[in-house]
Amino acid sequence: MIQLILFLLVGALLLLSLLLFAGRNSGAEGTGAALVEAQQALKTLQRGLLPAPIVSRIFAADDLEYVRRNAPQNIQELFSRERRRIALDWVRHVRSEVIRLQHFHRETARFYSELKMRTELELALNFAALALACRALQIALFLRGPYPAPRIVEAATAAAVRICSISEISLAFLTPPGLTAFDKQSIGPAA
Amino acid sequence: MSSSTTRMDVERAVDDVRRRTLSRIPRPLDQMVYLASMRDYNTGLYYHDGLAATYTQEVACEALAECHREAFRRLLEGSLEQLVGQLESYAGSTHTNPRDFIATWKKLEPYRVTVPVETEPLSAELLFSNLKIALAILESRSDPRQGAQAASPRLSPGQ
Numbered sequence: 319m320i321q322l323i324l325f326l327l328v329g330a331l332l333l334l335s336l337l338l339f340a341g342r343n344s345g346a347e348g349t350g351a352a353l354v355e356a357q358q359a360l361k362t363l364q365r366g367l368l369p370a371p372i373v374s375r376i377f378a379a380d381d382l383e384y385v386r387r388n389a390p391q392n393i394q395e396l397f398s399r400e401r402r403r404i405a406l407d408w409v410r411h412v413r414s415e416v417i418r419l420q421h422f423h424r425e426t427a428r429f430y431s432e433l434k435m436r437t438e439l440e441l442a443l444n445f446a447a448l449a450l451a452c453r454a455l456q457i458a459l460f461l462r463g464p465y466p467a468p469r470i471v472e473a474a475t476a477a478a479v480r481i482c483s484i485s486e487i488s489l490a491f492l493t494p495p496g497l498t499a500f501d502k503q504s505i506g507p508a509a
Numbered sequence: 510m511s512s513s514t515t516r517m518d519v520e521r522a523v524d525d526v527r528r529r530t531l532s533r534i535p536r537p538l539d540q541m542v543y544l545a546s547m548r549d550y551n552t553g554l555y556y557h558d559g560l561a562a563t564y565t566q567e568v569a570c571e572a573l574a575e576c577h578r579e580a581f582r583r584l585l586e587g588s589l590e591q592l593v594g595q596l597e598s599y600a601g602s603t604h605t606n607p608r609d610f611i612a613t614w615k616k617l618e619p620y621r622v623t624v625p626v627e628t629e630p631l632s633a634e635l636l637f638s639n640l641k642i643a644l645a646i647l648e649s650r651s652d653p654r655q656g657a658q659a660a661s662p663r664l665s666p667g668q
């Protein structure tokens with residue numbers, strides 16, 4: 319009887335340690351995947367969505383003036399539709415990439431990268447401000463096209479840039495130096 | 510070969526391409542089309558025998574890719590007015606009938622294969638959209654009936 323109890327006890331202990339080991343492995347893999355996803359989101363934002371020349375070109379009023387002066391009505395309408403589509407795409411992309419960064423911060427970075435309480439608070443405020451600005455911008459773009467809301471565009475861009483700066487610090491803390499060097503070699507300059 | 514040596518070689522090769530070739534092709538649109546034509550459609554790699562003979566195939570490829578990205582960036586950052594001007598000049602340089610050129614570009618959209626490989630989708634989409642509008646403007650200029658409507662009621666900024 320005692321032998322049976324001991325046998326069951328050892329079996330239960332082995333099972334428990336196996337479960338713990340499996341849990342720890344999946345956690346490490348989860349952290350790695352979150353890190354890669356956050357790096358990708360940061361790269362897309364910094365190289366593709368937030369550079370000033372691209373933002374200013376999407377919302378450029380001089381293009382509108384040029385089309386008004388030089389194109390017939392049907393082309394003015396085509397221009398308006400196209401710019402509205404691109405601007406809405408821009409907001410949607412910025413929003414989705416920032417949500418990926420937010421997810422990374424909530425799930426991973428805050429437990430590892432030793433962010434100060436003040437930085438965490440600043441980050442949370444920026445996430446909230448950006449979410450609000452993106453929603454406001456989507457409504458404004460949908461109702462009135464890409465030109466009447468330059469201040470909301472500025473606010474959304476500024477909040478996204480601040481989030482990127484803080485995320486960059488967290489990512490630098492969590493990325494081993496060798497991996498950073500490899501990443502810089504493998505990714506060419508932005509288009 | 511160390512990575513710093515390779516980087517310096519690439520910079521020298523980029524300078525070489527700018528001085529010897531791109532200085533004779535002043536418009537970014539023409540540069541982009543030219544550089545895209547140096548790229549293999551199947552592999553995305555750039556080939557230039559002269560440059561590869563001076564440096565290496567790898568260095569030549571990276572140098573041409575860098576020049577391509579630069580031409581794309583310059584084109585994207587320019588105004589719509591500049592793009593219309595560049596497209597008009599480019600069409601003139603092909604010695605084809607302007608109407609045929611416009612019809613072909615509208616139908617085949619060959620500009621879609623001229624952007625660098627690593628271009629962010631939104632940047633590419635912005636350029637394609639601008640080219641679509643530029644083609645429409647050129648088409649309206651070549652059609653006097655449409656051109657006469659240019660002074661017709663205009664969109665307000667809110668539209």
